[in-house]
Amino acid sequence: MRTGMLALAAGLLALRFLPQLPSGGLLVLLSVIGLMLLPFRTYPLALFLFGFSWACFQAQRALDDRLAPVLDGQTLWVEGRVVGLPQRDEQGVRFELEGATSRRARLPVRLRLSWFGGPDLRSGERWRLAVQLRRGQGLLNPAGFDYQAWLLARGIGGVGSIKDGQLLASASGGWRDTIRRRLLQVDAQGQSATLVALVLGDGSGLSAQTWRVLQDTGTLHLLVISGQHIGLFAGLVYALIAGLARYGLWPGRWPWLPWACGLAFAAALGYALLAGFGVPVRRACVMLAMVLLWRWRYRHLGAVVALLAAVNLVLLFDPLVSLQAGFWLSFAAVAVLIFTFSGRLGAWSLWQSWTRAQWVIALGLFPALLLLGLPVSLSAPLANWIAVPWISLLVLPLALLGTFLLPLPWLGEGLLWLAGGLLGGLFQWLGWLAAQVPAWVPAVVPLWAWALSGLGILLLLLPAGMPLRPLGWPLAALALFAPSAQVAQGEAEVWQLDVGQGLAILVRTRQHSLLYDAGPRVGEFDQGERVVLPSLRKLGVRRLDRLLLSHADADHAGGALAVRRGLPVSEVLGGDVEGLSPALQARPCVSGQRWEWDGVRFTLWRWPQARDSNQSSCVLQIEANGERLLLTGDIDVEAERAFLDSPLAVASDWLQSPHHGSRSSSSLVFLQRLAPRGVLISRGRGNAFGHPHPQVMARYKALDMAIYDSAEQGALHLLLGRFDEPRSLQAERRFWRQ
Structure with missing residues (x-):
């Protein structure tokens, strides 16, 4: 089973490394070969070919949905519906338009638009807009964000700037936008925008200084990546039921484990709807479903099987998610925890487990961060050691409960005021920590140095007493002190x-x-x-x-x-x-x-x-x-x-x-x-x-x-x-x- 799942995952992930997509005819041929090999012992190869072909088909479909080159720079009247949460700043509003149509040309299903000085748009409104269309192309630098890959992974086929517009229909179904507006009106001790990021996964209102603090302390995942919130909330519900059962407070006629798994997943789905059910949220729900199912019924199969099943399900639903760094980091973090905590002799106390979890994640993700070209937060273990329980046990329950109780202003606003105060205290400490230890942006590391450094990290994650483990630190340090390419004299x-x-x-x-x-x-x-x-x-x-x-x-x-x-x-x-x-x-x-x-x-x-x-x-x-x-x-x-x-x-x-x-x-x-x-x-x-x-x-x-x-x-x-x-x-x- 594991071999087949690994082969399928490898085929799906191969998409990320392709310089160009194979032709449609070749993909059909590979699919047929895979079907022919499936009944035999070569079924891992068949699954690899199936995963590879499926991922390439989906990628080609997304490429075909991009704005035609002939329309690049043209201004057309476009009709569509505002989706998601429009992002407003001093210059105007940015939003996504779904179901975009024009009488003069075929357009991508989804567009990302900017309206400088535009009106206060609401999610769910239908507009007729004069849009200067552009093919999505961002800045391309040695350490830059790959905007084209990000657009493709989100299913956005083009961008544009709005010259004029007419409202055709008022908002319908934009309840998340209504909640956001209500949260921004609440007195949350200056943390209203942060609460919006925590509750709805919308970080558009966070200041540049806040982004820097979150990046420098490695806590970005706690506030603006709503997939992390899903896991925190579901874990809180599961822990609550498990605690009630442990102390005899749960009804004995109801088996606690199925109820804990079922209610945790139900809570996660509810939060997922609140967070917009975007790509990170869908990925988190699939992962959580597999973990809860494994916990309930299939623990004898091992955690690795659950992880592989989650990887494959996520990629089968959306192969292009492998273009996003968050996919690799989230699964890498889970894999590191499984490797570190499974199969160890003796029991660790809760304090030991929590402390070690932060350090092993920081160590285990170091090679991934280097490979993805992302900043490395040196203070992340300490920051997350405090921030994760602070957010998951104090701020998140208060924020969600306060949001649901907003129809009772005196109660809902009071809870949000308290949550904002707790966030403010946390950010004061994180700001101080970021000033002392800012994020480190490593230079490009040679492949040989990265591989040896990764081997060193693997040795450090082994149990104490394992042979060669002491070599881990010098090998890991190669990424820090590897010689870089020198400019020749006179050049x-x-x-x-x-x-x-x-x-x-x-x-x-x-x-x-x-x-x-x-x-x-x-x-x-x-x-x-x-x-x-x-x-x-x-x-x-x-x-x-x-x-x-x-x-x-x-x-x-x-x-x-x-x-x-x-x-x-x-x-x-x-x-x-x-x-x-x-x-x-x-x-x-x-x-x-x-x-x-x-x-x-x-x-x-x-x-x-x-x-x-x-x-x-x-x-x-x-x-x-x-x-x-x-x-x-x-x-x-x-x-x-x-x-x-x-x-x-x-x-x-x-x-x-x-x-x-x-x-x-x-x-x-x-x-x-x-x-x-x-x-x-x-x-x-x-x-x-x-x-x-x-x-x-x-x-x-x-x-x-x-x-x-x-x-x-x-x-x-x-x-x-x-x-x-x-x-x-x-x-x-x-x-x-x-």
Whole structure:
């Protein structure tokens, strides 16, 4: 049985690692072969082929439901129903539209839309909307969130921004939205948004600071991943009935175990409906059902069988869930607990079990977090040791009971006020802990070091006294101290990060690092904090020798403060110092300033007669082994003309497109003098400025320049000094990036 279940799970999980999907004909052939092999001893191979074919069929179905390329950028009138919980912030509202239809084209079943300055939408309303449609494509960086995979896993076939809309029908069936609005009106000692996350699984109202605290302390799963809440609530109901039975308070004519399992699952289903029955919730319900069924009837089969059955059921219902990190982490945590606590001699006290559970989960998930590229919370064992019982035994029962009793305001609101106070006290402590021990973002670990580190973790999870167990710590430490790839002497590693409509370029030599611009910031959306800083850490940058801000515009210098707070920075230079924040302590960029790092030469230029911030951009020339790269910021035609009189106006191999390819830059004479063989464009896909301008693109192509565009190719990686072509992250093939 276990062999067959493992084979089926392996086939279903293979989808996650495919660079592209097999053809439909090949999948049919594999399915037929699987059916033919099923009656024989080769049934594990048959189950593997069945799982693989089923997962690929479902993935192809989701890909076929995505917005057609011909509709990308078009504006259509669309009708549909608002589903889920609309998310409102200072800029507008974001929501999902289901059953989207248009008279002019076939649309995906579900769209994710943004309405800047839009009205107060309610779940269940039906709208007619003028939508500028886009194919879902997020930023693509070394440590970035894979937005395309996330959309595909949620069944969202396209995104868009709303230009106008008409309400066709009022809300029907939007009871979760009604509950959320009521919770937000309650005086919960400043924790109303946190209670909404806890009760409804909606974390849209949490501040950026709250998200950071939860991530740094490894407690994110307790407040905003409602699948975790399902398990906590069901476990509380089960423990209550088991406790009553143990002390003789449960009716003797009713067998306590079936009742405990049945009522726990009923409670879980009720909470699942409250939480919206989304993908994490469905996964939690399936896992819980298998655990309760195993506990009631099939304990002799072992916990591993229950775990494998849960994995297979979840993947059969939704194979694309394997694209989400939460799937791997949740099942990995359960597997670690089963491995650690099963088959041990002697009994552990409740205190020993609880304490060890937190440490073994932290150790066991370390290889998974490394492989998924997620931050590692060093304070998670201590934080969860306190936070899990605090939430599950105190806050969650009060929050749910208070929510159900809201029709009795004096009682329901009182319970929620108390729950909010308990949450506030917990967050004060978690905030202090996060400030002392922030999350660690590890650099990319070589595969051999990761494998040996994983082996070390496995040894540490073995019972005490097992042979070779002492070797676990040095092997596990390899992931922390593994040698990273070094930049060769005389060469420079260049990363143009994908920050949307802005610029951030990392330049590394063998012993030094420079960041040219730090990405944009618009309101709370700080790409310096969200993209640049995590990418720098993932690439192994632990300090910056120089932060060079071309000028003071928010799309270039907006993320600078976040970078300066997150990493030690030896020096900050700026082309428009007057416009920069005084907290940066920037010194002015001086034309002619030169320095050399590890055999790589750097030279600055700035137009003294500049009349605005764009013209004041500090230009940087980098030369490694005779190969040149010119970083130009946002200089315009006039500044380009002045630049041509400088000593830096020589042939260059690579050019960072001035002003994101704006029509006001990249003059013909400027391009002819530099004669670059390629241009690097950093811009936001579908940006409001129309960058890059068609005339500029035509100019690049007429001069036979290779074009590398972050909006189409994601982050770009260039090894300056080798005369190779840049490599884009989009070139790393994944089937969902087709």
